[in-house]
Amino acid sequence: MASLLGGWLAKSPVRQKFRQWSEAWLRSRLPRTRSATLNQRRIFILPTRNGLYFLVMAVVLFLGGLNYGNSLILLTSVLLVSLFLVSILHTYVNLSGLTLAAGRTQPTFAGQEAAFGVRLSSGGREHESLQLSWPGAAPQRFDLVDAVNRDISLLLPVSRRGLCRPPRLKVQSCYPLGLLRVWSWVELDTLCLVYPKPEEASYPLREAQSGERGERLQHEGNDDFDGLRRYQLGDNPRRIAWKSYAREGRLYSKVFASYCADEHWLEWEAYSGLAQEQRLSRLCYWVLQLDQQQHRFGLRLPGIEFAPDSGGQHRQRCLKALGLYGLDLEHDDTPASTPAAELSS
Secondary structure: OHHHHHHHHHHOHHHHHHHHHHHHHHHHHOOOEOEEEOOOOOOEEEEOHHHHHHHHHHHHHHHHHHHHOOHHHHHHHHHHHHHHHHHHHHHHHHHOOOEEEEEEEEOEEOOOEEEEEEEEEOOOOOEEEEEEEOOOOOOEEEEEOOOOEEEEEEEEEOOOOEEEOOOOEEEEEOOOOOOEEEEEEEOEOOOEEEEOOOOOOOOOOOOOOOOOOOEEEEEEEEEEEEEEEEOOOOOOHHHEOHHHHHHHOOOEEEEEEEEEEOEEEEEHHHHOOOOHHHHHHHHHHHHHHHHHOOOEEEEEEOOEEEEEEOOHHHHHHHHHHHHHOOOOOOOOOOOOOOOOOOOOO
């Protein structure tokens, strides 16, 4: 019964309306920015569960002191309340003045974790026991004590290719006594490029016609005679040099060679019939393989062509084209909580 009630509440129109209203309110109060300094407008503070127990205990002591006319108990309750009030100030100050700025991000592949860089800057005071987390993720704890600035990296799982815009980042702290929790939401204007998930597959490489520049000799071919070698068990009898055997009495096998292109082409049409994402994943796999083998390769997509080349820049250029292929990069209306927003950099 409880599970059914919880499921109904999660899908109830009232809850959805409240979520939409709170999202709009947060967007108007805490807009997306490259850098945000936490101040009174951005910081929220409420008692923790232990803080509520602490207040209940202070009230019970106060009522007991009044009932029994015990001034020592009354003094203890007043001391506890004073400690709670002072804790409000110290908890708020621990977060106030902290600046969070978007840092560098590293491209990643779909199905992995994207690393978003965040720079923490001190507001002229120490900030201890800070907890940063994405919605639904476990918080990571940091301190900003001895340094003015600190660069950290926060991981976020991504499931789709494209440009990933992270959701709002939650920064909170319960320092120093754990009686109150102070928190804020920061929506950093940063993006991470997500490549397609590589999918291993056999791929027909386009070979240049014989006689073109850039060809290399491939042994064990079938085109031109390339010499003789000692016969090995299992060689094709048709390739045995019988004339040499008649002259020297030793068995030799004929070796033929053919020319193959030193430059490869990765063609979009090579995977015709497959879905778009499957094509991109297989092309991504072969970009990585050919780059690892230090081959020159080109990439052909509908409306996009990269001439054969090699090196890290060529690899990144091809991977970026695969990651952004077919995405609408002119509109920025995707919610920030989308795992991989189709947005422009």
